[in-house]
Every structure is written in C-alpha cells, then in structure tokens.
Amino acid sequence: MAPNMNSVLVVLAIASLVSVASAISGTATFYTKLTPSACFEGRNEGTMVAAASKSIWENGAACGRRYRVRCTGGTTGGVAHPCRGGSVTVKIVDLCLDCQGTIDLSRQAFSHIANPVEGKIRIDFTQ
Template sequence: MSMSRSRNSRLPPCPWLLLVVFLVSEFPSNSYADVGTSARYAPPYLPTTCYGGEATQFPSSNLFAAAGDGIWDNGAACGRQYLVRCVSAEQPRTCIPDQSIQVKIVDYASSAVSAASAPSTTLVLSDKAFATIANTSAALINIEFQQV
C-alpha cells in the first residue's frame, strides 16, 4: 500500500490541467489591437495627402481618417483600413458602447486641410466616423484600433 501511494505522489494532481496549460500556451490570443488616441476633423477634407483632390477616394460610408505620425509610415498608411472603437475618454459616457467602425486612411493628420480637435493623435476621424463611436462634444478619445 505504501508503494502505491509513493507512485501516485509522483503524478501531477490534475493531468488534464497540464494539457490545458499546454494548449493555451501553444495557441496565443487572436487579439492584435493597439491602443491610441483619436480626435476628429470637419470638412473641408480635400485635397488629401494620399489622393489629392479626388472625391472618389472617400468610402461611401464617410468613415475615413487621417493617420497620425505613429502609423503614417512615410505614406504607406494611405488606403489602409482599420477597425476602431472608443474605449474611454476624460468625460464619462463619451464612448458609444459596443460600437466599432472600419475606417480608410485618406490623409496625413499633420498636413490635413482642416485642423484636428486635438493635436498629436494616432488617428483623426472624419466627423461621421467620430460620431459613430463617441459623443461629439469630446475633443479627444482613447481608442483601440487594428489594421484589417
């Protein structure tokens, strides 16, 4: 009897727990979102740094943005698509819960025709894009964003 106890004491208490730990470590989370800040800007939106005076550059949804220095990538950001959601703001209840949007980068924030509501942000959203995820009385929101 003592031999059987000593043999069992060498086995892990929960072998299935080791399997779960192994599987979790082998398959990382699919969440690759970054966090940053966002402001908004109003018309006029033309011309843009990416596409000049072409009115067809804007998606029909009017959900577009200007890229800040952090994602501009020397112009490579032009045309990229990002999923964006508001996660917090200085004022409570600014974010619209469970609302996310997909925006197209059409401009560089530092050279946009219209001024942003706040300087040095990750993204400057069009009026419609900003209003879809946040209360427009806010000048600046904290966002989670992910390239599509």
C-alpha cells in the same frame, strides 16, 4: 461526431482574446473639413475616413489602409461616458501633421463610436 459545445466555446474565447491582444491602443480626434490631400489626389473617398498621424503614416504606406477603431474611453472628462459601443472601419486618406491623436477621424466616423462633445477619445485599433 459533433464537436463538444464546451470545446466550441473555448475556441471562441481564445479567438476573441487573440483579437483583443493584437489591437493597438492610441487616441482619436476628429476633423470637420473633408479635404484629403496626401492620398488619392483629393478624390472623395466617402465619410468613413481618417488621417494618419506620423506614428502610423510610414512615409505614405498608410494611404488606403483600413483600420477598425473602437472607443475605449474619454480623455478630456467632458462627457461621463463618451463611447457609444461598437466599432467603425475607416480608410486612411490623409496625413495629419499636427494631430493631437493617433488617428484623426472624420466627424461622421468619430460620431459613430463616441460623443463628439468629448473631442478626444482613447481607442483600440487594428488594421
């Protein structure tokens, strides 16, 4: 017997709510010089990378973790609608000691989800 279409829709709706509920809110900034130093001995890990703030660093346990990051809004008011939609997955390759956000994205990763003119955005992220 085939599943009822309404049942399938209810399951999909619940699954999407669980995903949204498990996301963590924070802020993201970006950097332009890709010189990771705290993880991977400075090896090039590509451009979709990020540095972790102290709040998610966990004494280096964050190295190599991948986070899906989604822009939820601006913080500076520099751009009326800074978010581009969608999300980006980044790999933690460094520690950001003086971060002004939760995650310091590479410029390429930031540009994928938001207009860089904004400089700092509100985000939801999941591991």
